[in-house]
Amino acid sequence: MQVVTTIAGSDSGGGAGIQADLKTFQELKVFGTTVITALTAQNTRGVSGVLPIEAAFVKQQLQALLDDFSISAVKTGMLFSSAIIHTIAQIIADTNIPLIVDPVMIAKGGESLLQQEAIDAIIHYLLPIATIVTPNIPEAETLTGKKINTIADIKKAADHLLATGVHCAIIKGGHLADATNATDYVFFKNGQAFSMQTPRIATKNTHGTGCTFSAALTAFVGRGLTIKEAIIEAKKFIQLAITHDLALGHGHGPTNHFAYQNDKKSCEVTIYES
Template sequence: MRIVTTIAGSDSGGGAGIQADLKTFQELDVFGTSVITALTAQNTLGVSGVLPIEVSFIEKQVLALLEDFPLSAIKTGMLFSSKIIQVIASQIKDLEIPLIVDPVMIAKGGENLLQQEAIEALRIYLLPLATVLTPNIPEAEVLTGKKIESIADIKHAAETLIRLGVQCVVIKGGHLVDEKYATDYVFFNNGRTFSMQAKRINTKNTHGTGCTFSAALTAFIAQGLPLEQAIIEAKKFIQMAITHDLNIGNGHGPTNHFAYRKNMEISEVTVLEA
């Protein structure tokens, strides 16, 4: 049994964060463990409160996992503060375990989930450790300090992030203006690039898409899939989850974590070579 962990915040509404990650792990046959960095009071309408966990207790959670479980992959999500980022980085920097970094910054309702002072800490301490970084367009803009409005801008942003030490960058293009397709762009530090194109779904139920995609990627990497194949399968997982949404709640509802298993024979993702 492959064992993975997610280091992230708790979503009381169940659509994102720790809850979404563990659901995804379960669906993909890996055993999920967790380190909770913050509690949030939220539902599909938004976040009404954030309570960060004491840094020393976050450290205890990580140590408890490392002393007992042979982890096959680690994923980070909402890390909230510079101090949390630094303590996480210090504990995992010498581990030869794939690290998937989802740079969670803003909730669907617009609430900040990463303090401004933590952005530089993310660049300095965590990104150099990342096997894969999975920002959306706004997150990539914050991390690079550059506006992204075109494919050329995406390429330049990826190059900037790879220079920080990231081995692979997946820049999710859902925020780009394209009425027909949502395209994600993948860049490796060896120069290899490709993109993944999927039909854009007209739905408001996209809460937790970033968490779910990166959790699926974590699970596939833990299972031993080659990195490129793991990225493509994770894209299929989230595309299915968006396509067959659950229509839960009165705001931005969650995706459907069951959909990939129930529709595995259907591929709605096209891989395009650079």
């Protein structure tokens, strides 16, 4: 049984954050451990409160895990502050554990989940030690300072991210104006690249998609898949989770973390090598 860790915020609505990560880990047959960076009061309609955890206690949580478990992969989600990011980076830098960074900045309802000074900390301290970073278009624009409207813009943004030291950048294309397909773009530091395409699903129930995708990626990396294999399987996981949404709540409902095991053989991802 592989052990993986999520370092993220708690979502009281259960659709994103720590809760989404643990559901994904369970479905993918890895043992999930947690480091909680903040508590949130939220539901499908939005975030009504955030209570950050002190960086010293974040450190204590992470160190407790490393002192006891052999962890095969770590992901970060909502990190909130530069102090928390510094703390995590200092500890993870002394390990050889693959690190997947989901640069969570804005909740689905538009609320900020990351302090402004924390963005620089992600760029200068977390990405240089990361294996994979998984921004959507707005997050990639914030991290790079580059506006993204075209595929060429995506390539430039990816080059900017790879220059920080991260091994692989996945820029998720869900915000691009394509009514037919959802295409994600994957770039490696060695120059290799490919894109993944699935049909776009017409639904408002997309709360926690970024958390769920990166958690699935973490689970597959932790299980020993190659990075490319893990990325493709994680794309299948989130595609099925969106396709078979649960229709819960009155806002942006959660995805279905239980769909993959039943339908994974039927889910097709079109791969375009670059």
